[in-house]
Amino acid sequence: MPRNIPDFDDFQAVLAVHRSGSFRGAAESIGLSPSALSRQIGALEAKLGARLFDRDTRNLTTTAAGAVVVNVAERMVNLALDGMAEVEAHLAARRGRLTIAGLPSVTAGLLPGLLKTFSAAHPGLDLRIIDALSGSVIEAVEAGLADIGFTAGTVSTRSRLSFHPLLDDDFLAVGTADGPLAEDRPYAWAELIDMPFIAMAEGTSVRELINGACMRQGRVLAPRFDVAHLATAGALVAEGLGITALPRLTLPVLHTKDLVLRPIPDFGATRLIGLVWRAGHSLSPAAQAFLGHVRTHVRARTARP
Numbered sequence: 001m002p003r004n005i006p007d008f009d010d011f012q013a014v015l016a017v018h019r020s021g022s023f024r025g026a027a028e029s030i031g032l033s034p035s036a037l038s039r040q041i042g043a044l045e046a047k048l049g050a051r052l053f054d055r056d057t058r059n060l061t062t063t064a065a066g067a068v069v070v071n072v073a074e075r076m077v078n079l080a081l082d083g084m085a086e087v088e089a090h091l092a093a094r095r096g097r098l099t100i101a102g103l104p105s106v107t108a109g110l111l112p113g114l115l116k117t118f119s120a121a122h123p124g125l126d127l128r129i130i131d132a133l134s135g136s137v138i139e140a141v142e143a144g145l146a147d148i149g150f151t152a153g154t155v156s157t158r159s160r161l162s163f164h165p166l167l168d169d170d171f172l173a174v175g176t177a178d179g180p181l182a183e184d185r186p187y188a189w190a191e192l193i194d195m196p197f198i199a200m201a202e203g204t205s206v207r208e209l210i211n212g213a214c215m216r217q218g219r220v221l222a223p224r225f226d227v228a229h230l231a232t233a234g235a236l237v238a239e240g241l242g243i244t245a246l247p248r249l250t251l252p253v254l255h256t257k258d259l260v261l262r263p264i265p266d267f268g269a270t271r272l273i274g275l276v277w278r279a280g281h282s283l284s285p286a287a288q289a290f291l292g293h294v295r296t297h298v299r300a301r302t303a304r305p
Helices: 008-020 023-030 034-048 064-091 104-109 111-121 134-142 189-193 205-216 230-238 248-254 285-297
Strands: 053-055 060-062 096-102 125-131 148-152 161-169 171-176 198-200 225-227 244-247 259-263 271-278
Touching (some): 023 034, 060 064, 096 104, 104 111, 104 125, 104 248, 111 285, 125 134, 134 148, 161 285, 171 248, 189 205, 198 230, 205 244, 225 230, 244 248, 271 285
Parallel strands (some): 096 125, 096 148, 198 225
Antiparallel strands (some): 161 271, 171 244, 171 259
């Protein structure tokens, strides 16, 4: 860089002298002594090879060359101040983008309420959502496509992700009021798997837990239907084609207005919902603010209302 280019302090000094009309007043405004400011202006004039101010014991006026430098200084100082304001807004999580990945049941059942309060506190943030199955959530966070993700179950110790547990999502039996779950009571797991059962597809976090509950009782699930989407399961149940068992957070996806929910006391497991982010990578200020918001608003380790 050429040595005769003024720096930010030079531009501030020129503006202070021009606006004040005196070295004493200018020096006070920028926290320098008059002699130090005079030396700085003198050094800048030497750099540029031009006098910027004509001064005597009583008067100070800006020269033609000085007026050009003042115009440049105003643009440079304003640009720097605007830039710092943008940086400060980013650091304070007032601006920027936050991408959140999550299981469909979480993005439908837990995330809307969190985003409502978070976006009210951070209206300048650009919020994006990726709803995907658990494996795809992990991949999105690992690849940097999402800043933070909601997933089910813990992550592998070999994973490049950090995991923060949030809540335990308990399972409920779901059916119609005139179907196999007509009695308003808790149902044993052995009863449920002998009913026409609509199961989530293999590979989903829900099916893994269902299979585990069957194994604990030495049973094998033989579902009437295997489906990949929660809405499909809800629609089949609503038509009286069977019953299902699902975590509580999935229920908003089903539109359970006309369905009945029954406890399963001996299911023996809950679905652990947690947050993941890339280990060893600093979270953006927006992601840090969201993580703190979630920790504050999801205090209970249960999905029960």
